[in-house]
Amino acid sequence: MSQADGQVFDDPSAHDWRLLSAGRLTPAAGDARYDVENPATGATLARVPDAGAADVAATVQAADDAAAGWAGTDVRERAAVVRRLADVLDQHVEEIARLDSLDGGFPLWMMRKDIGTAGDRMRMFADWALHLRGETIPSSTGNVHFTERVPFGVVARIIAYNHPGMFGASKIAAPLVAGNTVVLKPSDLTPLSALRLGELWAEHVPAGVFSVVSGSGVETGDALVRHPAVRRIAFTGSPQTGRAIQRAAAESGVKDVSLELGGKNALVVFPDADLDAVVEGAVKGMNFAFAGQSCGSTSRVLVHADLAAELVDRLRQRLEKVVAGAPFDDGVTMGPLISAAHRDRVAAHVRTALDDGARLVCGGDAPAGGGHYYPATLLDGVEPDMRVARTEIFGPVISVLTFRTEQEAVDVANGVDFGLTASVYTRDFDRAHRMARAMRAGYVWVNDTSTHFIGMPFGGVKESGVGREESMEELLGYTQIKSYNLVLR
Numbered sequence: 001m002s003q004a005d006g007q008v009f010d011d012p013s014a015h016d017w018r019l020l021s022a023g024r025l026t027p028a029a030g031d032a033r034y035d036v037e038n039p040a041t042g043a044t045l046a047r048v049p050d051a052g053a054a055d056v057a058a059t060v061q062a063a064d065d066a067a068a069g070w071a072g073t074d075v076r077e078r079a080a081v082v083r084r085l086a087d088v089l090d091q092h093v094e095e096i097a098r099l100d101s102l103d104g105g106f107p108l109w110m111m112r113k114d115i116g117t118a119g120d121r122m123r124m125f126a127d128w129a130l131h132l133r134g135e136t137i138p139s140s141t142g143n144v145h146f147t148e149r150v151p152f153g154v155v156a157r158i159i160a161y162n163h164p165g166m167f168g169a170s171k172i173a174a175p176l177v178a179g180n181t182v183v184l185k186p187s188d189l190t191p192l193s194a195l196r197l198g199e200l201w202a203e204h205v206p207a208g209v210f211s212v213v214s215g216s217g218v219e220t221g222d223a224l225v226r227h228p229a230v231r232r233i234a235f236t237g238s239p240q241t242g243r244a245i246q247r248a249a250a251e252s253g254v255k256d257v258s259l260e261l262g263g264k265n266a267l268v269v270f271p272d273a274d275l276d277a278v279v280e281g282a283v284k285g286m287n288f289a290f291a292g293q294s295c296g297s298t299s300r301v302l303v304h305a306d307l308a309a310e311l312v313d314r315l316r317q318r319l320e321k322v323v324a325g326a327p328f329d330d331g332v333t334m335g336p337l338i339s340a341a342h343r344d345r346v347a348a349h350v351r352t353a354l355d356d357g358a359r360l361v362c363g364g365d366a367p368a369g370g371g372h373y374y375p376a377t378l379l380d381g382v383e384p385d386m387r388v389a390r391t392e393i394f395g396p397v398i399s400v401l402t403f404r405t406e407q408e409a410v411d412v413a414n415g416v417d418f419g420l421t422a423s424v425y426t427r428d429f430d431r432a433h434r435m436a437r438a439m440r441a442g443y444v445w446v447n448d449t450s451t452h453f454i455g456m457p458f459g460g461v462k463e464s465g466v467g468r469e470e471s472m473e474e475l476l477g478y479t480q481i482k483s484y485n486l487v488l489r
């Protein structure tokens with residue numbers, strides 16, 4: 001079976017991975033490559049192109065050359081192309097999911113769901129093509145004033161490692177439908193599914209309209225951000241990198257930057273809450289399938305002091321049922337962390353918490369061995385000013401804090417630099433509304449966690465980001481308004 005037949009890549013090391021640049025599958029200049037690791041074993045999985053500044057420049061140039069033609073393509077045809085890409089994705093769900101499991105360590109069942117979500121979101125943006133409309137405005141009598149939404153040109157789409165295929169597919173749809181060309185840069189840690197999408201999609205989009213560049217360090221992304229033809233940058237990743245991108249963007253031009261960044265999300269539990277639902281919500285909210293490597297992880301459980309002992313005990317029992325293991329093994333509910341360095345960071349956060357006075361309820365010690373595993377960990381007695389209560393750990397670690405009054409719950413929930421998501425568990429309708437309003441977060445659930453409802457804007461406030469995705473706001477965010485004034489004589 002040839003590569004083009006859509007085979008499942010059980011051995012990515014045997015594959016000749018290429019960039020998609022100017023419509024061609026091509027090695028990086030000088031055939032530069034770097035190793036991608038399997039986090040479940042620590043072994044090298046594949047060698048992929050290491051794009052440098054020259055590769056990025058050539059890719060962006062081709063994307064810029066294609067921009068006018070794509071912007072001038074009928075919007076329904078652009079939507080049809082995106083639908084075609086979604087169809088191709090659907091035909092390769094198993095393969096893309098397996099690649100994500102291999103280089104991200106995420107359980108296969110979860111990756112299948114993730115890739116399915118990507119197709120749904122791509123079609124949502126395609127369905128909205130005709131909503132890219134302007135307005136007529138009665139600014140003066142006798143004349144005609146109207147606006148149009150026009151694309152930026154080349155969009156740089158830089159993504160994080162934790163949903164490689166889902167982000168790689170779903171986050172290119174809105175800018176393409178809006179009439180931009182897109183250069184996708186996957187995480188250096190998990191580039192395989194994006195590179196494979198480049199191969200699968202190359203024949204379905206005009207040359208230069210969609211490109212993929214992988215690279216080992218900051219150089220690839222930085223060169224992309226700084227390229228003068230890139231005027232719109234959409235980034236998903238850490239606050240630290242988000243700021244570096246804002247700086248680089250400002251140093252290289254006047255650019256529009258949207259940022260989907262980290263979280264330290266609160267799950268607030270009132271005494272009238274359904275505790276069974278809280279326990280399931282806390283586990284679902286932590287996204288253990290991703291070993292807690294999720295921007296929306298509900299890593300702070302704020303519980304009324306009267307309920308704390310019971311909830312901690314029930315959470316412990318539930319966390320002890322989390323099954324860590326290799327992504328293809330049956331019954332696995334949590335994979336490894338992405339790298340040895342990240343596992344060491346998570347372990348250091350937990351040690352710091354214990355030094356600061358938190359109590360370890362379960363987990364907390366990384367097993368020896370090849371894979372980068374870390375157990376589901378529960379910390380009790382966490383105080384709002386402890387480092388573990390304020391820092392995004394991006395691992396399977398829940399901190400339990402307590403409160404006595406509703407105002408205290410609000411103050412603690414909002415008292416961190418982040419503001420991505422928040423969850424409130426209560427059966428009291430009025431309190432639910434008050435709390436939801438009071439939470440300084442971009443996405444709030446009452447009596448739920450984690451679920452992204454299709455079409456609902458997702459994004460954060462404060463250090464969690466700027467801009468909204470997964471919604472009409474995302475589509476419109478890839479356009480600028482142009483005003484026309486027809487003065488009639």
Ligand code: NAD
Pocket residue numbers: 158159160161162185186187188217218220221222225236237238239240241242244245259260261262263294295296392394420459460464465
């Ligand atoms: P990261 O910031 O380390 O890397 C993200 C991407 O930026 C990667 O593709 C990386 O190669 C690239 N990059 C690194 N330095 C760069 C630079 N100087 N210029 C341009 N690009 C650069 O993030 P990560 O470790 O991959 O992901 C984890 C973070 O992402 C967490 O903070 C998590 O909360 C956040 N995240 C947020 C969302 C959201 O929707 N809000 C979703 C997923 C992940």
